[in-house]
Amino acid sequence: MDEIQKNLLEQVAGLHEIPAGAYNIRANGASIERNTTANIDIVTKPDKQGIDILIRPGTKKESVHIPVILSQSGLTEMVYNDFHIGDDCDVTIIAGCGIHNSGDSESRHDGIHTFYVGQNSHVKYVEKHYGSGDGKGERIMNPKTVVELGPNSFMEMETVQIRGVDSTVRSTAATLEEGAKLVITERLMTHGSQYAESSFRVDLNGADSSANLISRAVAKDDSKQLFLAVINGNQRCAGHSECDAIIMDRAKISAVPEITANHLDAALIHEAAIGKIAGEQITKLMTLGLTEAEAEAQIVNGFLK
């Protein structure tokens, strides 16, 4: 791996070296390194790009890293990764995609991650997106996440994209069985003339299932963002979505919530707030000795933390 690839790997997976546990590192369209454990198997798909990650029932405190890096300008790929997580597991999955494009043609990674989560399992899923390189070619990522949560399972999903991705259309669809719980936290920052779209569709099908979608977004310069959140309450359930956004410069943000209660005991809430940084917040930090620009940076960093 060269320095550019190492940097991408560090940005998206926090990795300085080979991770512990199971992993699969994909670079420029091919798996370059892989490790499996007694409980976690990783198998290349025979018919298309991608892998199956098979996690045995009862696997606890293990992790899987599956970073993807693209440093070859002009490469576009479509990858399918399926996670089969058995019952009674407690695992952390770290995915992420870094694109370095120093050329003039577009580099693109489209990925579909599908999670089948067994009953009583707890999955923490972290996904970071990062772009670098000063070529004119765009860096594009279109991640699709499909989640099927079995009875009483719990998935926490954290997605972060704060630098360098020119265009992203992210879609997440989840179905929840009884007692299942889903918490999604999204952090998104766009700058320059970037475009980002994030759409969620959550079907609360099981009794006592619950979902919480929390999006924090900052749009700078001339960038544009669209946030779409659809929650359907089909049983006694609780759903909450929240879009909190800071708008700066000439940026534009739209938030489109849709909550549908198909059951009398479905309790659904949507909150959305878009606005510029409150002047009094900047004033307060200036009274502590920060310049206006430093105050602004502090507020944005805190907001996206």
Next chain:
Amino acid sequence: MLELQNLSFQVSDEDAESRENFKEIIKDINLTLHDHTFTAITGPNGGGKSTLAKLIMGIERPTSGRIVWNGTDITEMSITERANLGISFAFQQPVRFKGIKVKDLITLSAGTDKKLSAGEACEYLSKVGLCARDYINRDVDASLSGGELKRIEIATIIARNTPLSVFDEPEAGIDLWSFNNLIKVFEELHETSSNSLVIISHQERILNIADEIVVIANGSVKARGTKAEILPELLEGTGSCKFYQ
């Protein structure tokens, strides 16, 4: 030493039916605050106390007059420049932030060059009666009560430890037990350092520990003196008090 010279502040007031379309909130105030003094500013609501504090910090700019700090004219200086010259201000209504932790705010207050230890940050919180462990990692956001926020605000100003600190009604929303402690904190700040304190307050107990009391009403200094001179008249009751007319 802080000198306010012929300080006035007007705002345009389009809604008003008066013939003049501006409102004079601070009217030709002259006031000198010497080093190592504890000044209490009091007076009726709407009298202009908070506005005066904001003029000192640079949050509002005067329509006319000058502000001189240790011989330097700071009238045109930004908030940041004044902060770096050693002026601090605890807001009457502290600001909330999503994603900034109590620890972050105290660290920023103590100064970026100084690496604040967790223990030191906790000490500032203990001073204002907050159990540090419960608060240090909390966000300074809507989850804090008004009283908690107010005490954190005071802790940030103590952490700054600057030559001049202006507190705007620090007692508001603070329970009695903490208030007793707060009085001790102000007394201690005054005794153990050469910094100056200005506290805007309606509390007799704060007025009692100040070296000097300044009464501001209708945008002007109505009276100024020691507590022996000012307190008896203030305490006669608002009905007969000449300052509150």
